[in-house]
Amino acid sequence: MIIGSGWRRKDKNGKQYLSIQVQIPLLGNLSLLLYVNEQKKNEKSPDYNVVWIPDTNKPDSIKETTSYDDEEIPF
Numbered sequence: 436m437i438i439g440s441g442w443r444r445k446d447k448n449g450k451q452y453l454s455i456q457v458q459i460p461l462l463g464n465l466s467l468l469l470y471v472n473e474q475k476k477n478e479k480s481p482d483y484n485v486v487w488i489p490d491t492n493k494p495d496s497i498k499e500t501t502s503y504d505d506e507e508i509p510f
Contacts, residue, residue: 441469464490 439457453469466488472481
């Protein structure tokens with residue numbers, strides 16, 4: 436089962452990275468960038484860094500829009 440895709444890109448400095456979109460059932464899309472770790476200090480350091488790109492189209496929180504008095508509840 437494929438849950439996402441990735442594209443090779445170059446940033447404004449010409450460095451390559453992967454732009455990744457993952458589809459998570461019931462939660463939506465997750466956008467990630469995968470860069471080579473240029474700060475690798477030893478063999479145990481990660482080869483890549485993953486950066487999460489927040490979805491700016493979704494609200495930060497769910498707001499309660501209505502409050503009901505006891506008389507307004509239909510049941």
